[in-house]
Amino acid sequence: MSPVADVFEVIRLSDQVWFLFATLAGVGAAGAAFSKNLVYSAFALLAALFGVAALFAWLSADYLAITQLIVYVGGILVLFLFAVMLTNRITEVEGSNPVVGAQPAAVVSLGVFGMLAYVAVSTDWKTLPVTSRFETTAPLGDLLLSTYLLPFEILSVVILGSLVGAVVMARKEMKD
């Protein structure tokens, strides 16, 4: 048996799926961060968001996974593409995402990454024994309408206000 096949024997199938979608999320994020073309950047963000949604499903957060797909991929990403199309002439999309100050930004983000990764790997996290996939959707609904009812209602007012505000700001000024 070849060593590669041996490794695949050892990793559980669920972990193989995890590595697949983690790679999708990481590569998508890298594409969004490094692409020179804003449209490619937006589509790479699509891959990253899809990978994160799959990881939510992996963590048995199925409601969050579906919300991520509907709100992010279906809503926010389409908004981004609209903004790209409305603010760049189609011929200018090439090189539409110029980079400024790459070296200091790389130093800062590598420093942040090193710190976060060091803390994540070196800390002895008190984890629960993973038993089985637990149900989340129905308890989440109960929580939103009992413990978290006040933040939930405030949040609905916030998003209503912000969407109305967005419409008011984005429309063209009426000439009278």
Add this chain to the structure above:
Amino acid sequence: MDQLAILQVGLKHFLFLAAVLFSLGTYTVLTRRNAVGVLIGVELVLNAANINLVAFSYYVTGTLGGHVFALFVIVIAAAEAAIALAIVLAIFQNFKTIDATKIDVMRN
């Protein structure tokens, strides 16, 4: 088998992936001159935070508080994206550009 323990997915894997997404997001925010590109970086940062919230909820607390917060973060991100893109469109109508380094009429 000991060197293969890194291939058993656990909390640290999620935290490491979130660190990757977070630092890529900060890099995007810091380097982009296009305002929409900056917003793409902000979305990456918010997603990294969401991964952490849900992973801690699954591995550490065993309760759903992290899910609720992740849901709130998604909703706030939607509101933020709508507002920010509306501002971007309004800026584009006035300045004919969304290059963040050229929008400086209030300088001096």
